[in-house]
Amino acid sequence: MTSLLEVSGVSVSFDGFRAINNLSFRIGPAELRAVIGPNGAGKTTFMDIVTGKTRADSGTVRWGEKGLSLTGLSEARIAREGVGRKFQKPTVFEDQSVETNLLMALKNRRGPFAALIWRPKPAEMERMRELAGTIGLSAHLARKAGELSHGQKQWLEIGMLLAQEPKLLLVDEPAAGMTPAEREKTTEILVEAAKTRAVVVVEHDMEFVRRLNCRVTVLHEGSVLAEGSLDHVTSNKDVIDVYLGR
């Protein structure tokens, strides 16, 4: 199987603390993967390394068929290569309308000059409305994003990610603070998205992970402890010891 992202032997330390320790991870071009692990296991740091927010001390991060190295590229450049990221707290542009949020995220040329002369094309407006429909915000296009409920903001951010048309989606605790109904919808959106691209979901909530029904990677102390189906990893003795048993 060819892989879209291949992280191998990556380590990173903060003031002597090894947040990531010889971590290796790979994911295919259309795959849904859940990453679980106790607090401090390095889940968020792992995302920081892939998206260029944190530089790895050693190891390689290879991307795509050509094996482009992502280490050393800027966050914006990595995003343009096709890595989309959703933060744990919903981060949308609260002072701007839902429509503007989505239009800004649409895959497009990103330079200042291109933005200056940009005018919405009918196809782009159509795509924006379609996305708004997917995330259930069609009726709220003109509202400022800051007025939306917590769950709606989470969806808007997922919608913005989809608008970027990334090849890989990194999603940090998408279901945090959501009602059961909202969780269900979020699951649907993510499973649907994973049909055409790679999606990595970092999650605490086992129930949510079970619903995703996908391969699971368990992180512990900065490296991979186990990988496989949820049932497989939850019956793994190491996993029970460090995570589930507590």
Added chain:
Amino acid sequence: MTGSFLSRNPSVPVMLGAILALVFAVTVFSEAMGGGLSTSFVKTLGMTLCLALAALAMDLVWGYAGILSLGNIAFFGLGGYMIGMWLMAARTRDVVTANLAAQPIPPTPSEIDAAVAGQIFGVVGSDSFPLVWAFSGSLAAQLALVVLVPAALAAVFGWLAFRARVTGVYLSILTQAMTLALALWLFQNDSGLRGNNGLSGLQNIPGAEGVPQAEVALWFLWGSAAALALGYLLSAWLVSGKFGAVLRGIRDNESRVRFLGYPVEGYKLAIFTLSAAITGVAGALYYPQAGIVNPAEMMPIASIYLAVWVAIGGRGRLYGAVIGAVAVSLVSSFFTSGRLPDLDLGPVRLVWVDWWLVMLGAGFVAVTLLAPKGLGGLVDLWSRRRGADRHGADLGPDAGALREQEAEA
């Protein structure tokens, strides 16, 4: 960011109409047309329009991109210096040539050059043109420099600062340091720009000796109004499209913009450089009306003034910057004119010229605490728009993000 230009910028026709009405009224009642408005008042109004343009450029970087630049006053001064060099050189040359023409032996060009240089640089003990005056003989070149010099300084400074990801209060301090360094350099006699004397006599326009100042004042009023109108149109176009949406995104949540794939540094550099160019034009129109430009104009207090205007007018709305600059600078010139009688309050004697700064400071604090939307927020009252109740949450995690109370509905 969708819809027609006017629907995205409802303030544009109102602002252009207001500028036009002001210019029309002042022209009709001006001294030059036989009206009662004094020439000095017309000049004050013309200068106020320039300050409004500078405030507008400040709002672009601070209100929209969240960069509290304390360097904009340096760009303003540089604009003044650039046009001042031509005005002073050309005017002095005319006067010197006329004087020398009366001599029995006609002067050689080099004699004229030496005499002009002696006139201009005598005060700093020099008698030749320094290198920075190389283009002072050409109006076209100096006009180009009005835009290019501030823009180049902003581009170099911005590239270094933004690339190093200096943000927030550290960036403000850096820009202030740049301004102070420039002022201190200009204060030196060997900087070639006449040290603390600065450039003077700028109100005398070469080639317009026969025109009374009353009329010159009107020309500059028209010029300043046209510049403000064009600046307003340009700014409105910039901030209401996708470029403006990205800028606001950077102000409120820079890392989100980065992870969307936008080169944040490029956007900051573009708006900072453009703001510097606009401010340079404002300075070039201001100082011929003021008559003199010297390094004291760029001292730290002046940088603060620009920020105070924008804050009092309302950050993040273009008309706010204009209203703030016009209101505060007109009230300021009223209180500091010396025409107001001092107030005797028993133990304290209220001298308005001295107390004005205290009042301005108190006003600034009051606006920040009690009415963060500033004077521009009155428009929201009038249009009956209410901001959403965000339970005290700001609009973004960044230092420059709009506060809940500042947000436009």
